[in-house]
Amino acid sequence: MVMHFINFRNFNTLLKKLLKENVIYAPMQIEENLYWQRLSPDGLENIVYGQIRTVEPLKPFLFHLKETVASYPTAKAKSKKTPPKTIIVGAKACDLRALAVLDDVFKEGDFKDLFYIANRENTLIISSDCSSCGETCFCCLVDLTPYPATGFDLNLSRIADGFVLEVGSSRGEQLIKENEFVFQEASSHMVKERDDVRAEVLNQVKKQNEEYDVGKSYQEIVKNNFQSEVWKTEAEKCVECAACNQVCPTCYCFLLYDQASGAEQTAGYEKVRVWDACQYPKFSQVAGGANPRKRRAERLRHRYAHKFDYFLENFDIVACTGCGRCIQACPGKIDMREVLSKIGK
Amino acid sequence: MKNPYLPVSAEILEVIEETPNIKTFVLKPKEEIPFRTGQFMELTVPGIGEAPFTPSSSSQVKEKLDFTVMNAGKVTSALHKAKPSDKVGVRGPYGAGYPLDEFKGREVLIVGGGVGLAPLRSFFLTLIEDIKLYQKITFCYGARTPSDIVYKNLVMNEWPKLDKKKVALRLTVDAGDKTWKGKVGLVTTTLDNLNVDIGGSVAVVCGPPIMMKFTTFKLIDLGYKPEQIYLSMEKNMSCGIGKCGHCMMGKYYVCKDGPVFTYDKIKDLPAIWD
Numbered sequence: 001m002v003m004h005f006i007n008f009r010n011f012n013t014l015l016k017k018l019l020k021e022n023v024i025y026a027p028m029q030i031e032e033n034l035y036w037q038r039l040s041p042d043g044l045e046n047i048v049y050g051q052i053r054t055v056e057p058l059k060p061f062l063f064h065l066k067e068t069v070a071s072y073p074t075a076k077a078k079s080k081k082t083p084p085k086t087i088i089v090g091a092k093a094c095d096l097r098a099l100a101v102l103d104d105v106f107k108e109g110d111f112k113d114l115f116y117i118a119n120r121e122n123t124l125i126i127s128s129d130c131s132s133c134g135e136t137c138f139c140c141l142v143d144l145t146p147y148p149a150t151g152f153d154l155n156l157s158r159i160a161d162g163f164v165l166e167v168g169s170s171r172g173e174q175l176i177k178e179n180e181f182v183f184q185e186a187s188s189h190m191v192k193e194r195d196d197v198r199a200e201v202l203n204q205v206k207k208q209n210e211e212y213d214v215g216k217s218y219q220e221i222v223k224n225n226f227q228s229e230v231w232k233t234e235a236e237k238c239v240e241c242a243a244c245n246q247v248c249p250t251c252y253c254f255l256l257y258d259q260a261s262g263a264e265q266t267a268g269y270e271k272v273r274v275w276d277a278c279q280y281p282k283f284s285q286v287a288g289g290a291n292p293r294k295r296r297a298e299r300l301r302h303r304y305a306h307k308f309d310y311f312l313e314n315f316d317i318v319a320c321t322g323c324g325r326c327i328q329a330c331p332g333k334i335d336m337r338e339v340l341s342k343i344g345k
Numbered sequence: 346m347k348n349p350y351l352p353v354s355a356e357i358l359e360v361i362e363e364t365p366n367i368k369t370f371v372l373k374p375k376e377e378i379p380f381r382t383g384q385f386m387e388l389t390v391p392g393i394g395e396a397p398f399t400p401s402s403s404s405q406v407k408e409k410l411d412f413t414v415m416n417a418g419k420v421t422s423a424l425h426k427a428k429p430s431d432k433v434g435v436r437g438p439y440g441a442g443y444p445l446d447e448f449k450g451r452e453v454l455i456v457g458g459g460v461g462l463a464p465l466r467s468f469f470l471t472l473i474e475d476i477k478l479y480q481k482i483t484f485c486y487g488a489r490t491p492s493d494i495v496y497k498n499l500v501m502n503e504w505p506k507l508d509k510k511k512v513a514l515r516l517t518v519d520a521g522d523k524t525w526k527g528k529v530g531l532v533t534t535t536l537d538n539l540n541v542d543i544g545g546s547v548a549v550v551c552g553p554p555i556m557m558k559f560t561t562f563k564l565i566d567l568g569y570k571p572e573q574i575y576l577s578m579e580k581n582m583s584c585g586i587g588k589c590g591h592c593m594m595g596k597y598y599v600c601k602d603g604p605v606f607t608y609d610k611i612k613d614l615p616a617i618w619d
Contacts, residue, residue, distance in 0.1 A: 072354065273350070290619050
């Protein structure tokens with residue numbers, strides 16, 4: 001495959017050009033963490049291409065926190081304003097894996113989610129390699145690397161003078177073709193520079209997580225230790241805030257509710273979808289009062305079993321990306337790596 | 346592409362009071378909604394919310410849908426206030442339904458409890474429309490008291506008139522009253538002295554979780570294999586399309602993979618009766 005090279009100045013020129021027809025979001029530093037921020041033409045130098053993933057996942061761009069999914073009895077006239085085309089710059093390998101999980105849920109099967117699909121089609125993804133390892137990162141334990149192998153339109157790997165650029169889709173290819181003048185072919189020298197950095201960062205992630213690797217797959221651990229006491233002792237620390245669900249890039253459970261639709265003259269209603277969370281006590285309760293996951297331990301176990309066993313069974317992919325956001329967000333300091341290694345030992 | 350969250354508007358043609366807290370709503374949807382018996386739909390009470398119900402009418406009847414609903418929560422209590430000509434929304438059908446092809450040539454034992462008779466009515470009506478396809482049907486039903494029996498006219502007057510060689514009915518109540526001359530006892534007692542070829546039959550069970558639990562155990566005692574027992578699982582089916590996560594039971598989405606499961610598929614999962 002042909003690797004391209006683009007220098008910083010040219011990449012900025014390209015972003016400026018793209019900003020004319022797209023809304024662009026990129027990671028920017030606020031205090032010690034990275035957050036998705038909307039890019040302005042005079043803020044290009046604020047983009048952080050390397051480091052690690054942002055605090056927030058990518059999912060709200062595609063699977064909105066709250067969205068009206070149906071209007072009835074008569075469908076509302078569609079607003080003429082089509083949403084602006086969106087480009088995400090600086091998504092990480094773990095972010096891309098999460099999109100593969102969400103794609104399985106919302107794009108595949110008998111019932112397709114038109115809202116997610118529209119957002120997905122409207123969004124171009126320019127990912128980038130991690131240049132370091134966060135304290136809670138553990139992608140290597142779920143068979144990922146801190147640099148993307150797939151799932152991007154274009155991927156950027158930073159080297160001394162610019163970026164080595166890999167094309168991952170026909171849309172990415174198209175973008176290169178339209179802007180041929182700013183790209184050159186990457187030399188083997190440049191690709192080697194990239195590969196050296198990659199190996200170094202992967203090594204960091206592996207080293208940091210050595211102690212958690214018990215030599216068994218997470219699916220095995222969850223499946224074979226359903227009755228483990230560790231679920232109970234760990235769940236003691238859970239305050240039922242569901243922060244783990246909210247920041248998880250792959251958690252996709254939601255709640256549908258109905259309401260009157262705004263200030264319209266004619267009586268109309270809408271069905272609204274909001275993110276929901278399996279760690280809330282009544283998530284699975286039925287109107288009659290029965291609740292199959294009454295206890296915190298059952299809910300914690302369900303979350304892990306869903307990610308590492310059920311999702312794998314249903315879709316042939318693990319629904320955890322090792323991004324470590326749930327560890328970072330948990331007020332009770334529940335550390336997924338620790339829980340699984342304790343159970344698996 | 347079709348928006349799976351959009352309900353079809355339906356007019357309430359008739360409201361039938363079955364018991365003090367159970368009503369049947371006869372709906373005429375704006376467009377036909379074909380379904381296989383055992384599949385369920387989401388009923389929307391406009392502006393209030395939606396809840397899952399299995400139609401209780403035969404899947405052969407196209408122009409109307411019956412839903413029998415117990416007043417239990419927010420949506421069902423709003424529904425119980427509805428009157429003829431009111432509008433509701435219907436989404437579906439969802440789930441797999443009963444595998445009728447697998448039942449052909451066999452005996453069918455049906456065990457229902459309380460409002461669990463609703464989906465079983467649809468199932469039974471569908472079976473008797475083509476009764477020659479099945480060896481025999483034994484239909485056991487239990488309600489708490491005589492006044493809790495749903496579809497009283499069918500259960501007490503119409504169905505007993507069916508060909509006794511093909512359809513055996515067994516009715517019981519947990520507690521009788523002055524007028525009750527029939528059997529008194531839990532629905533599991535109707536399974537005593539069954540005249541059924543157990544090896545050549547399937548058992549189809551629907552009712553409250555506790556009733557399904559003890560019925561299943563009894564059926565196992567009687568010699569049924571877990572894969573012969575078809576259970577309707579009651580979980581919090583919300584989206585109906587295998588996404589929202591509320592109804593998950595192990596790796597299954599009850600809405601998509603069920604709601605009817607054979608017992609062998611679920612017996613080792615946690616808290617199936619809760």
